[in-house]
Amino acid sequence: MAILKDSVIIPLNRQLFLPKENNITIDDLIIETDGDYRLFEKGDHFIVKNNDCCRGIKVTIKTKE
Numbered sequence: 001m002a003i004l005k006d007s008v009i010i011p012l013n014r015q016l017f018l019p020k021e022n023n024i025t026i027d028d029l030i031i032e033t034d035g036d037y038r039l040f041e042k043g044d045h046f047i048v049k050n051n052d053c054c055r056g057i058k059v060t061i062k063t064k065e
Helices: none
Strands: 003-010 015-019 029-033 037-042 045-050 057-063
Touching: 003 015, 003 045, 029 037, 045 057
Parallel strands: none
Antiparallel strands: 003 057, 015 045, 029 057, 037 045
């Protein structure tokens, strides 16, 4: 399991852009967070959006292996 991002804070109504690398698919990602989020693909990036109504969230992103 590789850690792509560790304990990153995504502010309210913001997004984290993660470039697609090494043939990773959206199903290969493991998202650990302390709030609501939305994960989707757009172009050559994965996007993790803070979907919490009132605060920033802390996110750790790993890959399955």
